[in-house]
Amino acid sequence: MSDLKTHYRTCNICEAMCGLEIKHQDGNILSIKGDKEDPFSQGHICPKAVALQDFYNDKDRLKTPLKRTTDGWQELSWEQAYDEIATRFRGLQAEHGQDTVGVYLGNPNAHNFGNAIMLPRFFKALGSNNRYSSASADQLPHHVASNYMLGAGMLIPIPDIDHTDFMLIIGANPIVSNGSLMTAPGVGKRLKAIQDRGGNVVVVDPRRTETAKKADQHLFIRPETDALFMLALVHTLFEEQRVDLGHLESIIDGLDQLAEAVKPYSPEAVADACGIDATTIRNLARDMAAAKSAVCYSRMGASTQSFGGLCQWLNNVLNLLTGNFDRRGGAMFPQPAFDLVRDKKGKPSSYGRYQSRVRKLPYFNSEFPVATLADEILTPGEGQIRGMITIAGNPVLSSPGGARLEQAFDSLDFMVSVDIYLNETTRHADIILPATTGLEVPHFDVFFNSFAVRNTAKFSEPLFEKTPEQKHDWEILRDLALHLTGREDDGVTPEMMLDGGLKHGAYGEQGMSLATLKANPHGVDLGPLQPCLQQRLQTEDGLIHIAPQLYLDDLTRLNASGLLEQARNPDYPYAMISRRLTRSHNTWTQNSHRLVKGKNPCTVQMNSADAARLSLEDGQLARVASPTGSIQLPVEINDDMFEGVVSIPQGWGHNRTDTGMTVAESQPGVSINDVTDAQRIDALTGNAAFNGTQVAIQASCFLP
Numbered sequence: 161m162s163d164l165k166t167h168y169r170t171c172n173i174c175e176a177m178c179g180l181e182i183k184h185q186d187g188n189i190l191s192i193k194g195d196k197e198d199p200f201s202q203g204h205i206c207p208k209a210v211a212l213q214d215f216y217n218d219k220d221r222l223k224t225p226l227k228r229t230t231d232g233w234q235e236l237s238w239e240q241a242y243d244e245i246a247t248r249f250r251g252l253q254a255e256h257g258q259d260t261v262g263v264y265l266g267n268p269n270a271h272n273f274g275n276a277i278m279l280p281r282f283f284k285a286l287g288s289n290n291r292y293s294s295a296s297a298d299q300l301p302h303h304v305a306s307n308y309m310l311g312a313g314m315l316i317p318i319p320d321i322d323h324t325d326f327m328l329i330i331g332a333n334p335i336v337s338n339g340s341l342m343t344a345p346g347v348g349k350r351l352k353a354i355q356d357r358g359g360n361v362v363v364v365d366p367r368r369t370e371t372a373k374k375a376d377q378h379l380f381i382r383p384e385t386d387a388l389f390m391l392a393l394v395h396t397l398f399e400e401q402r403v404d405l406g407h408l409e410s411i412i413d414g415l416d417q418l419a420e421a422v423k424p425y426s427p428e429a430v431a432d433a434c435g436i437d438a439t440t441i442r443n444l445a446r447d448m449a450a451a452k453s454a455v456c457y458s459r460m461g462a463s464t465q466s467f468g469g470l471c472q473w474l475n476n477v478l479n480l481l482t483g484n485f486d487r488r489g490g491a492m493f494p495q496p497a498f499d500l501v502r503d504k505k506g507k508p509s510s511y512g513r514y515q516s517r518v519r520k521l522p523y524f525n526s527e528f529p530v531a532t533l534a535d536e537i538l539t540p541g542e543g544q545i546r547g548m549i550t551i552a553g554n555p556v557l558s559s560p561g562g563a564r565l566e567q568a569f570d571s572l573d574f575m576v577s578v579d580i581y582l583n584e585t586t587r588h589a590d591i592i593l594p595a596t597t598g599l600e601v602p603h604f605d606v607f608f609n610s611f612a613v614r615n616t617a618k619f620s621e622p623l624f625e626k627t628p629e630q631k632h633d634w635e636i637l638r639d640l641a642l643h644l645t646g647r648e649d650d651g652v653t654p655e656m657m658l659d660g661g662l663k664h665g666a667y668g669e670q671g672m673s674l675a676t677l678k679a680n681p682h683g684v685d686l687g688p689l690q691p692c693l694q695q696r697l698q699t700e701d702g703l704i705h706i707a708p709q710l711y712l713d714d715l716t717r718l719n720a721s722g723l724l725e726q727a728r729n730p731d732y733p734y735a736m737i738s739r740r741l742t743r744s745h746n747t748w749t750q751n752s753h754r755l756v757k758g759k760n761p762c763t764v765q766m767n768s769a770d771a772a773r774l775s776l777e778d779g780q781l782a783r784v785a786s787p788t789g790s791i792q793l794p795v796e797i798n799d800d801m802f803e804g805v806v807s808i809p810q811g812w813g814h815n816r817t818d819t820g821m822t823v824a825e826s827q828p829g830v831s832i833n834d835v836t837d838a839q840r841i842d843a844l845t846g847n848a849a850f851n852g853t854q855v856a857i858q859a860s861c862f863l864p
């Protein structure tokens with residue numbers, strides 16, 4: 161028996177970047193705990209980190225390339241797989257054009273530094289513009305707002321949660337999600353600290369969430385009316401002359417146009433639509449303006465909805481107008497050691513450079529919206545997608561109208577998936593390329609350091625060596641690129657590129673390098689966020705654009721939406737929203753026995769008044785239907801729900817046939833995205849509009 165060893169690394173599951181301390185011996189994990197010496201997370205951890213050992217040990221995890229044949233899945237060598245993929249993709253492209261091969265990237269790409277660094281090479285080799293990702297089912301409106309207001313889509317303002325005196329949280333549940341576009345391990349403690357220093361936390365959400373329960377004030381809001389609500393806050397700031405631009409005053413452009421545009425949206429005009437009375441809205445605007453420091457933080461609830469673009473613009477507007485932009489305790493800008501924003505100045509953004517073929521949706525950040533991926537596969541004509549590669553994504557469960565995407569994948573000439581499981585998406589592939597994951601992979605957060613509430617940097621070595629047959633995601637991407645182009649390997653690795661980026665980054669002159677990080681396995685603290693926007697701003701004129709024309713134009717769409725009049729479809733009278741669960745992450749963690757054991761969490765939560773109206777009892781099976789599909793799941797009566805709104809978990813539905821996730825199949829749940837509609841988008845950004853999907857509910861005729 162060898163010695164007991166301790167390994168330090170960063171958890172790769174969600175955005176919180178928790179440091180872990182893992183005790184192991186002879187290849188067995190003895191414990192996974194929070195690393196108290198991690199300067200950022202200081203010992204915080206959630207139940208999912210302990211499941212990292214389950215993913216490592218999972219017997220269902222794929223280790224060798226698989227090919228679908230009439231006799232089922234057969235193993236093949238990496239070389240055979242690469243050769244076949246290159247031949248098939250190039251064949252399709254020769255016949256139907258470069259763009260005939262589509263790419264879908266899922267969420268774990270953002271948590272895997274090898275992918276983040278190697279993907280551009282793969283894209284270049286493939287040469288297709290038909291790219292899609294989970295970003296357009298998530299945070300795209302944040303990028304579009306930063307692009308138009310600040311000149312760079314990745315320059316995202318982050319709430320300075322550790323120093324603020326007033327935090328307005330709209331459509332986020334960080335106690336469960338552990339924060340998003342706000343990497344902040346231990347959000348609960350950080351929120352409590354706001355209250356302990358005399359500050360206030362206000363949550364605006366159609367559900368009284370775990371976060372709302374800890375807040376000083378919770379306001380129920382009708383789904384998708386957030387833009388109206390925020391317009392009324394902005395209106396009040398102007399009307400009551402509470403605008404104070406602070407140190408950025410001289411570089412903010414467009415204030416007069418903004419003041420004019422918000423005139424119609426008084427609190428009285430929007431109150432009924434939002435379900436929040438006018439005095440409460442006015443008082444909130446006053447409180448935010450009067451606070452020593454304040455920050456408005458809007459996330460998924462305000463982003464994945466029909467006016468997600470307007471919401472994320474208005475979020476920034478509120479922080480600017482109260483003088484809280486780029487200011488301690490307000491919305492600040494991290495300065496990561498490996499910087500994704502540097503030197504973007506003057507480079508035109510790709511927003512609207514192309515339109516998608518079928519629905520004419522805008523291109524942004526070199527991608528089309530995932531809400532139109534099925535259309536591009538299923539609609540014949542020049543430019544149709546006939547081949548597809550998914551990389552670390554499960555869009556059959558995660559995309560709006562997932563069931564239609566499933567049909568679309570079935571119709572492809574050739575499909576490849578780079579993944580760790582045989583799941584609802586990868587089962588449609590002709591070849592699956594299995595990657596290493598989690599504890600076998602070196603780790604550096606290329607993205608989440610750009611969104612973190614403190615500047616830190618950390619590199620983690622793999623805990624376990626991969627076997628000689630296994631390949632890292634980045635090696636698969638590199639090898640595919642080499643097979644597609646016929647080029648020789650130049651030997652460049654993600655670690656080399658990371659080292660270069662660190663040495664040339666903001667802390668390079670102070671000795672930052674990969675060697676520095678390797679010498680500090682708990683991570684390096686680079687200090688609290690500092691005002692730095694004037695140096696980091698990327699607009700060509702050096703100004704902050706507070707009222708870009710595309711947002712002012714989109715107000716016409718908001719006015720015509722029927723939201724102000726509270727228009728409802730009588731056939732589908734309930735508004736459906738999604739929820740996240742503490743013990744699952746999107747679609748892929750449900751093969752851990754310790755995470756899914758216990759009661760079925762995949763329930764439809766509804767208010768008792770709604771349940772009474774529908775004659776539904778707690779635990780009874782209900783059918784939730786939209787014009788695009790229906791699912792059946794148990795009712796959970798819960799007065800934490802706003803009347804007329806029902807909540808269903810996202811990421812479930814492991815009840816499809818021919819998948820290979822045996823634990824997940826034992827507690828499958830149903831997929832909310834069998835009910836969502838890919839036609840429902842934020843037309844401005846192309847982002848999926850999951851929230852507020854109109855549904856009908858009735859008792860199910862089947863027994864549970």
Ligand SMILES: Nc1nc2c(c(=O)[nH]1)N[C@H]1C(S)=C(S)[C@@H](COP(=O)(O)OP(=O)(O)OC[C@H]3O[C@@H](n4cnc5c(=O)[nH]c(N)nc54)[C@H](O)[C@@H]3O)O[C@H]1N2
Pocket residue numbers: 265266267268272294297298460551552553554555557558559560578579580581583595596597598633738739745746747748810811832833836850
């Ligand atoms: N209705 C509704 N839908 C939603 C949401 C919602 O709130 N409501 N949320 C949206 C959001 S925010 C997101 S981010 C998307 C997520 O959408 P996706 O990214 O499509 O879904 P994931 O479950 O993250 O898929 C991860 C895939 O990667 C695989 N995987 C895990 N680790 C690795 C690895 O190390 N390497 C490789 N190669 N593969 C790996 C998993 O097996 C799985 O197939 O879902 C969106 N969908």
Ligand SMILES: Nc1nc2c(c(=O)[nH]1)N[C@H]1C(S)=C(S)[C@@H](COP(=O)(O)OP(=O)(O)OC[C@H]3O[C@@H](n4cnc5c(=O)[nH]c(N)nc54)[C@H](O)[C@@H]3O)O[C@H]1N2
Pocket residue numbers: 174175267298330331332333334336337338339340364365366367369381382383384385386459460461462465737738739740741742743744745746811851852
């Ligand atoms: N445990 C766990 N953690 C996760 C994930 C997970 O699956 N599980 N996923 C990760 C990912 S990929 C992401 S992007 C982040 C997301 O992190 P968050 O943005 O915090 O995500 P949610 O928990 O979905 O919170 C969205 C909130 O918006 C509310 N909401 C819905 N519709 C509306 C609306 O119209 N208006 C308003 N104001 N609110 C609305 C919902 O009730 C919900 O409370 O979480 C990450 N962390």
Ligand code: SF4
Pocket residue numbers: 171172173174175176177178204205206207208209338345
């Ligand atoms: S909060 Fe996120 S990063 Fe932290 S341990 Fe849990 S899953 Fe991992």
Ligand SMILES: [Mo]
Pocket residue numbers: 267298
């Ligand atoms: Mo996400």
